[in-house]
Amino acid sequence: MNRDALSSRRSAATVSPPRDTVARRGSVYLSRHPRLRLTVMLSAPLTWLVLVYIVALVLLLVTAFWSVDSFTGEITQSWTFDNIVKVVTGSLYQNVTLRTIGVALAVTAIDISLALPIAFFMAKVASPRVQRMLVIAVLMPLWASYLVKVYAWRSVLSGEGVLQWFLNPFGIEGPGYGLTAVIMTLSYLWLPYVILPIYAGLERVPDSLLEASSDLGAKPWGSIRNVILPLIWPAIIAGSIFSFSLSLGDYITVNIVGGANQMLGNLVFANVGAANNLPLASAIALIPIVIIFGYLALVRRTGALNNL
Amino acid sequence: MKLSTFSRGTLGTITGIILAVIYLPLLVVLVNSFSTSQSLTWPPPGFTFEWWIRAFQNQGAVDAVFTSVQIAFISTGIALVLGTLISLALQRFEFFGRDAISLLIILPIALPGIITGIALNNFFRTIMGVPLSIWTIVIAHATFCIVTVFNNVIARLRRMGTNLEDASADLGAGLWTTFRLVTFPQLRSALFAGGLLAFALSFDEIIVTTFTAGSGITTLPIFILENMFRPNQAPIVAVIAVVLVVVSILPIYVAERVAGGDKSDRR
Amino acid sequence: MMTRKTAGKSIGLSLLAMATVAVLAACGTASSGGGGTAALTELGENEGQVNILAWPGYVEDGTNFPEYDWVTPFEEATGCMVNAKTYGTSDEAVTLMKTGDYDVVAASGDATLRLIAAGDVAPVNTELIPNYANIYDFLKMKAWNSVDGVSYGVPHGYGANLLMYNTEVFPEAPTSWDVVFDASSPYKGKVTAYDSPIYIADAAVYLMAHSPELGIENPYALDETQLAAAVELLKTQRVNVGEYWSDYLKAISSIETGDTVVGTTWQVIMNYLAEGTTAAAVLPEEGATGWSDTWMVASAAKNVNCAYAWLDWIASPEANGAATEFFGEAPSNPGACDFRADCDAFNAGDTEFAGKLWYWTTPIAECVDGRTDVTCTDYSQWTQAWTEIKG
Numbered sequence: 001m002n003r004d005a006l007s008s009r010r011s012a013a014t015v016s017p018p019r020d021t022v023a024r025r026g027s028v029y030l031s032r033h034p035r036l037r038l039t040v041m042l043s044a045p046l047t048w049l050v051l052v053y054i055v056a057l058v059l060l061l062v063t064a065f066w067s068v069d070s071f072t073g074e075i076t077q078s079w080t081f082d083n084i085v086k087v088v089t090g091s092l093y094q095n096v097t098l099r100t101i102g103v104a105l106a107v108t109a110i111d112i113s114l115a116l117p118i119a120f121f122m123a124k125v126a127s128p129r130v131q132r133m134l135v136i137a138v139l140m141p142l143w144a145s146y147l148v149k150v151y152a153w154r155s156v157l158s159g160e161g162v163l164q165w166f167l168n169p170f171g172i173e174g175p176g177y178g179l180t181a182v183i184m185t186l187s188y189l190w191l192p193y194v195i196l197p198i199y200a201g202l203e204r205v206p207d208s209l210l211e212a213s214s215d216l217g218a219k220p221w222g223s224i225r226n227v228i229l230p231l232i233w234p235a236i237i238a239g240s241i242f243s244f245s246l247s248l249g250d251y252i253t254v255n256i257v258g259g260a261n262q263m264l265g266n267l268v269f270a271n272v273g274a275a276n277n278l279p280l281a282s283a284i285a286l287i288p289i290v291i292i293f294g295y296l297a298l299v300r301r302t303g304a305l306n307n308l
Numbered sequence: 309m310k311l312s313t314f315s316r317g318t319l320g321t322i323t324g325i326i327l328a329v330i331y332l333p334l335l336v337v338l339v340n341s342f343s344t345s346q347s348l349t350w351p352p353p354g355f356t357f358e359w360w361i362r363a364f365q366n367q368g369a370v371d372a373v374f375t376s377v378q379i380a381f382i383s384t385g386i387a388l389v390l391g392t393l394i395s396l397a398l399q400r401f402e403f404f405g406r407d408a409i410s411l412l413i414i415l416p417i418a419l420p421g422i423i424t425g426i427a428l429n430n431f432f433r434t435i436m437g438v439p440l441s442i443w444t445i446v447i448a449h450a451t452f453c454i455v456t457v458f459n460n461v462i463a464r465l466r467r468m469g470t471n472l473e474d475a476s477a478d479l480g481a482g483l484w485t486t487f488r489l490v491t492f493p494q495l496r497s498a499l500f501a502g503g504l505l506a507f508a509l510s511f512d513e514i515i516v517t518t519f520t521a522g523s524g525i526t527t528l529p530i531f532i533l534e535n536m537f538r539p540n541q542a543p544i545v546a547v548i549a550v551v552l553v554v555v556s557i558l559p560i561y562v563a564e565r566v567a568g569g570d571k572s573d574r575r
Numbered sequence: 576m577m578t579r580k581t582a583g584k585s586i587g588l589s590l591l592a593m594a595t596v597a598v599l600a601a602c603g604t605a606s607s608g609g610g611g612t613a614a615l616t617e618l619g620e621n622e623g624q625v626n627i628l629a630w631p632g633y634v635e636d637g638t639n640f641p642e643y644d645w646v647t648p649f650e651e652a653t654g655c656m657v658n659a660k661t662y663g664t665s666d667e668a669v670t671l672m673k674t675g676d677y678d679v680v681a682a683s684g685d686a687t688l689r690l691i692a693a694g695d696v697a698p699v700n701t702e703l704i705p706n707y708a709n710i711y712d713f714l715k716m717k718a719w720n721s722v723d724g725v726s727y728g729v730p731h732g733y734g735a736n737l738l739m740y741n742t743e744v745f746p747e748a749p750t751s752w753d754v755v756f757d758a759s760s761p762y763k764g765k766v767t768a769y770d771s772p773i774y775i776a777d778a779a780v781y782l783m784a785h786s787p788e789l790g791i792e793n794p795y796a797l798d799e800t801q802l803a804a805a806v807e808l809l810k811t812q813r814v815n816v817g818e819y820w821s822d823y824l825k826a827i828s829s830i831e832t833g834d835t836v837v838g839t840t841w842q843v844i845m846n847y848l849a850e851g852t853t854a855a856a857v858l859p860e861e862g863a864t865g866w867s868d869t870w871m872v873a874s875a876a877k878n879v880n881c882a883y884a885w886l887d888w889i890a891s892p893e894a895n896g897a898a899t900e901f902f903g904e905a906p907s908n909p910g911a912c913d914f915r916a917d918c919d920a921f922n923a924g925d926t927e928f929a930g931k932l933w934y935w936t937t938p939i940a941e942c943v944d945g946r947t948d949v950t951c952t953d954y955s956q957w958t959q960a961w962t963e964i965k966g
Contacts, residue, residue, distance in 0.1 A: 017480075018480060018482070023482070023484070024482055027482035027483040027484060027485075028482070030483055031477070031482075031483060034401065037483075038397055038401045038403065041393050041394075041396055041397040042393070042394065042397045042409075044389075044390060044393060045390040045391075045393050045394040045397075045454065046394070046409070048390060048450075048451070049412050049413065049416075049451065049454070050412075052428070052431075052447055052451055053412075053415065053416055053424075053427075053451050054412070055431065056427040056428050056430065056431035056435075057415075057419075057423075057424075057427045059427070059430060059431060059435055060423070060426060060427040060430050060431075063430070068955075092962060092963050092966065095966065096966075114326055117319055117322045117323065117326070118322070118323045118326050118327075120319065121319045121320060121322070121323040122323070125311065125316050125319055125320070132564050132565070134323070134327075135560075135564050136557065136560045136561055136564055137327055137330075138327075138330070139508075139556075139560045140553055140556055140557060140560060141330055141331070141334060141553070142508050142512070142556075143508060143511075143512070143552050143553050143555075143556035144334055144337065144549045144550075144552060144553045145512055145528070145529060145532050145545075145548070145549050145552065146512055146514060146529070147514060147529060147532050147533060147536060147545075148337055148532065148545060148546065148548075148549035149333055149334075149337075149549075151536065151542075151545075152333035152334070152336045152337045152340070153333055154825075154828070155336055155340065155828070156332070156333060156336055158828070158829070158832045158834055159832050159833055159834045160351075160832040160833060160834075161832070162332070162336060165351075176764070176817070176834070177817065177818055177834070188329070188330070188333065191326075191330065192330075200463070220311055220312075220315060241414075241418060242417075245417075245418045245419065245420060246420075248420055249419070249420015249421055249422050249423060249515075250420070251422060251515075252514070252515070255821075256825065258818075259816075259817055259818045260813065260816045260817065260818050260819055260965060261965075261966075262962070262965050262966065264420075265420060265422050267962060268422050268423070268426070269422060270666075270958065270961075270962055271958070271962075272422075272426050272670070273664060273666030273667055273669075273670055277955060277958070278426070278430065281426060282426075285422075285423045285426070288419070288420050288423065289419060289423065292418055292419055292420075296411065296414070296418060300407070300411075345831075345849055353849065366638065367638045368638045433674060439674070439676065440674065440676075522676070524626075524658050524660060533663075534631055534661050534663075535631075536822065
């Protein structure tokens, strides 16, 4: 075969050179300037987030330092620490804060302990077909409206509800409406959000690691404790962020199944509505913001933020 | 790790029990949708199809579903674009402030909804002087949906690596062509999964929505909230919930198949 | 690779931008409300639409129940298309009115004075509303719907906050609010009360009868001492309360299941209870608080002629009858009784019944009972007190 035939065959097989359009030149320029590329990519989402969210948040928190004219309900922009002081020192706010944190921690603990076995089963034990079905089964309840689920729980927990009917033969009194009911309902509501990251985390643990561990003589429980848990710890924390923060600010569930109780969300809501006292509401809102920031700062080190 | 049959059995049973508990309230809702009681009392006094018939004829409910679907679609779309951009930026580049940005992305969903709600309400109405409308809802929803897309896409990007993209560039493809023909197909399932979760989040969101919805905009959660006050309407709400759950099986199944297709090998 | 310096610069720039915006905003937060505060002098052309804010059930257009529709006939008669938004609590209504998006609002007495004070509603020229003349006199020009002889709206109807009791737990009807305020109540965990700061007035009504030494003349005009006494009473009650209610679905379900056996209720709740529910309602001897909602016109109303058309329509016998029957309250127009069969059940026109009621009025610093030697506590203080009572 002579050279010409070879080269012509080769040229027939190659792609034609790209046309020199503006887009092409732009693409070439960007390829050579990674910083610019980064800026271009970041500009839209960052502007959005900063403008829409951060600015809004900052402006809200600024109002915590203002006060409201009680007669007309207009915000007067006189700087004062009154609201912050009231919120930090008032016994009402301290009690409600402790109560809310307690509920959020209980919900998180319950959800994690429920999520671990089910996620483990889904990720490591179930066959692929069952696994798929389980994922669908876990995700489906997310589509039933939050409000409907809470009202269903109200019906379940009532004095004549399903739970009481179940407990009657044992002679036990159900919890009725109150903080226990709130914890149960919130645990129920956020469970899928906790299962998903843990499941994803468990999926990423290669079976070979576990096999190696048992080859080295570890019993199953030992493998779990020393191999799996450290690996999925960030995923667990990620799940906990959801359940903790969602519980911290919830007010609708408390309203519906919490009896006469209040949590931080109710206080904020009451003050946004009542006399339009946005400054006090913002001051109260500072409490969960500080708590969440603290929690996020704590967990940043565990790398959980990459696992959400 | 070999688990004994006993352990597997126990785990399976626990899973079964937990699933049963997860579905029990939904069953209560299902039964309530056929109950003659107008205020969702238990045990149901009687059986009726009336609410099902009423629900499908209820113009308010149908409109609310459409509004919610519209908002969810647009918010998800925006979240997909922004989420992908920011995942690419964060995963492919090293720069100062990277941690701060990932914190920023999570904030809208980490901070309680009521705070996001009143912050945005204050921002739109008082500061910007913009009247609340369907677009303020979309903006609010897109903001907290970014994180679900971000999580899925960045996880996928980490697994993907840049080899294929480098090869594509070596072969002479421009940035957009590489993205279109190489990166995007690999991201597709992650985008779908993230988008589906974002859609679900937006569809069912009530707290932020009440604060950012213009007058006259009724999303499905707002419709449900308003009608839970009305004894004659409450069972219709139960019907809507059942329909939503049943209808959701399809997209979730599809998402699972698509995402499951390129799940990382268990090995 | 982005260097630390350039990255640091861009972060710094964005922070600066944020700070600038914050400062600018701090200087000029837009104020809400305002607009004209003079009543309309004469009617003009109907604008073609009207935006109404009301309790759920006040503006029915047949989408919820085909047989309940007093909106479509209005739209056909006047050409004003109705856009209705509902609210869940009076506080929500006050906040929503500040947006300036609404032309008409149906406000309860615990909201009206706040709306008037904030300038969000304008006086109503009742001469432009023919049906106003027929409304019961005992509802017109009251403390909650008028200021200094100027009317701010059209009364819609009225209802009382009655005492509900479970007939199995109380074989004989209770005659006093004792049963809910009793400290050592045998019904602990099963008492209910209305979840709003305005409920403090109910405690005040009780104190008016049982602690006359406090000198309460009007349950909405409480000075600091009187408010403190009411708060004490409510904190004692709190121990026995199972849940507070603000949406009546919640109240209905807990009465039907027996989770609640005694407490404040509305007639509409009693009407909706399922057959066979062993509960009844009564007006105790101390009297009770009540509410009479007022249709008001927004000061920033864009469709003010349609707004007046609506006010006239809803005060007309047929519409008033349909609307108040649907919600479960007494009508404000006597002619409405021709269009509904249950006027008696609601004590329509019964001035004696109506006289025992202390209608919801927004507490303000200027005592509504006329006292000038003390400052009364206002609604924001009641709100603070209420959150403390609930703990």
